[in-house]
Amino acid sequence: MRVLILPIGPVDSRVLEALKLRLPEFLPLKEVAISGDVLKVPEDAYDPIRRQYRSSKILSMISAYRPPVDDERVLGVTGVDLYAPGLNFVFGEAKSWRGPAVISTYRLSPEYYGMPRDDEIFLGRALKEAVHELGHALGLGHCKNPRCVMFFSNSILDTDRKGVQLCGLCHTRVLENLKGGIF
Numbered sequence: 286m287r288v289l290i291l292p293i294g295p296v297d298s299r300v301l302e303a304l305k306l307r308l309p310e311f312l313p314l315k316e317v318a319i320s321g322d323v324l325k326v327p328e329d330a331y332d333p334i335r336r337q338y339r340s341s342k343i344l345s346m347i348s349a350y351r352p353p354v355d356d357e358r359v360l361g362v363t364g365v366d367l368y369a370p371g372l373n374f375v376f377g378e379a380k381s382w383r384g385p386a387v388i389s390t391y392r393l394s395p396e397y398y399g400m401p402r403d404d405e406i407f408l409g410r411a412l413k414e415a416v417h418e419l420g421h422a423l424g425l426g427h428c429k430n431p432r433c434v435m436f437f438s439n440s441i442l443d444t445d446r447k448g449v450q451l452c453g454l455c456h457t458r459v460l461e462n463l464k465g466g467i468f
Contacts, residue, residue, distance in 0.1 A: 286356055286463060287316040288419065293343060293363040293387070294326040300362060300390055303408045304415050311416045311434070311449055312423070313463060315356075324350060326365050340367040340378040343387050353383040358422045360415055361387035376414045376438055379421035386418035398441065410441070413449045420451065424462040428455050 290304055305317045330342035347361045367389040369375045376393065379386035393410040395403045416434045428435035431443075433452035438444040451459065 286312070286314050286358065286423075287318070288312075288314055289318055289320055289351065289357060289359045291320045291347060291351070291359050291361045292323045293347075293361045294323070294365060296323075296362050296364055297390060299404070300408065300411045303412060304360070304362070307412050308415060308419070311412075311451070312419055313460065322350075324361075326363060332368070335368055337366045337368040337374065338363075340369050340375055340387055340389075343367070344378060344380055344385055347385040347387065348380075351385070353385065355383070358384035358386065358419055360419060360422075361385060362390065362411075362415075363387060364390050366391040376444065377418040379418040381421050381424060381426075384419075384422035386415075386422045388414040388418055392441065393444075406445075409449070410444050413444055413447065414438075416449055416451075420455065420459065423459050425451075425455055425458055428452060430454075 290301055301319050305319055308314055308317050327342055327346050330338040347359050351359050367375050369378055377388035390411055394407045413434055420435050425435050427437040430452045432448050433455055434447055434449055435455050436447045
């Protein structure tokens, strides 16, 4: 399995490099690359009332840019605030059948919550969200185990509480999906 990291709008290069380096520690990946292209955030994704961007429109843009192939997932990374209908915000979203996925760094920095800058916390949160969304792109749903990276993060506290690793059950499911050629 290969992952292409696709910047969408201005993105902190430290995040891109950290994801490229660390994603293979937590998912069975052969290769992780950062795209040389930087896509613009789609204007039609912006909701001026909410002052946020609809994540599903960004996923559609990623699919149009790079149609899914069997052994590749595309992970969009953006710095804009994302939402999905029925939710105040989302840290990311993914289509569960062969990707793509997108994460937002907007709400991941400690500064967003009035705390001092902490690159370790910021990059750790980005890694957790990337593993989580790629887990969805590999066929996983949300996990009931609050320590599993696939646990749903309703707030940054949930993200901070959970680990970056898949629990044993989720890890087994990913391996079965990949072995069976389902994803």
